[in-house]
Amino acid sequence: MAQPGTIDPIHQFEIQKLVPINLFGFDMSFTNSALWMVIAVAVTTLVMVYGSASRSIVPGRLQSLAEMAYEFVANTLTGVTGREGMKFFPFVFSLFMFVFAANMLGMLPGSFTTTSHIIVTAAFAMLVITVVLVAGIVGHGSHFFGLFVPSGVPGWLLPFMVLIEVVSFVSRPISLSLRLFGNMLAGHIALKVFGAFVAALLGAGAAGILAPLPLLLAVALTALEFLVAFLQAYVFTILTCVYLNDALHPGH
């Protein structure tokens, strides 16, 4: 807990054990992070499963939401990979909905942002790259590695090009995980800092007259953070689609 009057923007990222569980010698406690993962899944399930339960031709509100999410992700996926990408649709859809729900739920005051932990975003990134590698090798065999050999390059340049391609491929999961992690973390820290500014100014006597300034900024940042919460989920999804496209159509 932060002492009164001090700024502790990191406190919100702390993992707290709610139900201690120990499995096979590992600490598998049900934490606040796990709780918000469960809530993200619950909210997504509520919209997608309960919302579509009535199967009406003229949709209600929740069903419209479910259809909107479906069509949004389906259009993003087919726009990048074409029709054959639809076999990855459940995976891409789950990914988008999980990240989006986690980002948005993280905007609730007092909640925990699971995507602000590097291990979560890194796990997603590794999952995406694993799926890409497996799909590519299963679908195209050794042809898949043609991805690293650009065509129309003079022979002496080829080793360098292959090296660059490999490095760019390996850096994909890193950039994918760091981008989401960094955006979530930085946004929440900035919000907390400006919020703490307001409190500090209000407690500082005559300077309290300046308190509305950081408040305004905090309001603007909150709006921006909502945009970022959506945008990062979208960016994560569309990059996943781009990488999947490489697995489906290797060769430049």
Next chain:
Amino acid sequence: MRRFLASALFLSSALPVLAAESKGGFPPFNASTFAGQLFWLALTFGTLYLLMSRVALPRVGAILAEREATIETSLAQASKAQAAAEAEAQGLEQALAKAKANAQAIAQEARSKSAREIDAKRSTVEKDLAAKMVAAEASINETKTKAMGNVEDIAREAVSAIIEQLSGKAPTAAAVTKAINAARGE
């Protein structure tokens, strides 16, 4: 985006000092929580994947496909109905034009028929009138001649009566005729 990342790195390098008093440094880099987070992530994401791929997505996909099919059939039906309505309208228009032409022909015939009838009637009436006029003229002439004949007799009687009054002696008929003829012949 890059700026956010930069600020995150800056803050993450600066802030652990602030947070160090609370346990274990910067929470996202606290490796002791990794296993638990991965475990719960796998559990929740796996659940979500199963729910989406088995239940939600096939259902929503079916709803969307059904809607598309419904809209398509409705549109086809609507265009068919429109074509039928257009054909019907055309048929009605043709029938209307035919009826109009028919009506015009009937009116034309009626007009010409009545004109013919009127002409015939007028010509009979005219003929009749002409005949009557001729008869009337003849009767006038007859009456006139008769009247003129009577005038001579009356004149003769008047002459003989006047002469008898004046001379006390009735003139002979021959003498009167002679005198009258003389007067007429003057």
